[in-house]
Amino acid sequence: GAGVSQSPRYKVAKRGQDVALRCDPISGHVSLFWYQQALGQGPEFLTYFQNEAQLDKSGLPSDRFFAERPEGSVSTLKIQRTQQEDSAVYLCASSLDRRSSYEQYFGPGTRLTVT
């Protein structure tokens, strides 16, 4: 079946531009996570949704980062006024349930380059 998909796969933005990154989770998955992976590092948690509720946004690095999942399926991560330090791969993962016993399935990521 279809896995987690993300679009665009690559995004180049000029510093100061706003960007929107989309995640389509696996159908029926309740939990959705966003992670940021800088070059040479492991993924770092940004935010978590259960259905449409954003239950944890402790990892968002600044108020320029905003995520939503209005209907409990597709999610969008928005970055306003992009800075060079925002350059990274943004990973989305979904899980059938919030409990850690349920595997998180990762998408291919969106590679954001801010010039």
Add this chain to the structure above:
Amino acid sequence: AQSVSQHNHHVILSEAASLELGCNYSYGGTVNLFWYVQYPGQHLQLLLKYFSGDPLVKGIKGFEAEFIKSKFSFNLRKPSVQWSDTAEYFCAVTNTGTASKLTFGTGTRLQVTL
């Protein structure tokens, strides 16, 4: 806050050599432990996981990991690597509380030569 350390950043092995990748975590409570793998050009995918019970966990493709609570370690092993095991390997941990956000290590890049 929990953290994960992977001390081997880049490992080069010949085919058929044995593999052990180190993973240590820092957290005072009960944890769940994972190894994820990312093959070139592919998504992160789960290799194996430990929640409770037998501390020796077997995963896909002949990989196994052993949870040693006293050492806060969860090292990944494979007796004989193949060229197709060339990939980046990430150790990750969650606590057993509510939301299961993963804390990852920095990853180990494994290169297997023929």
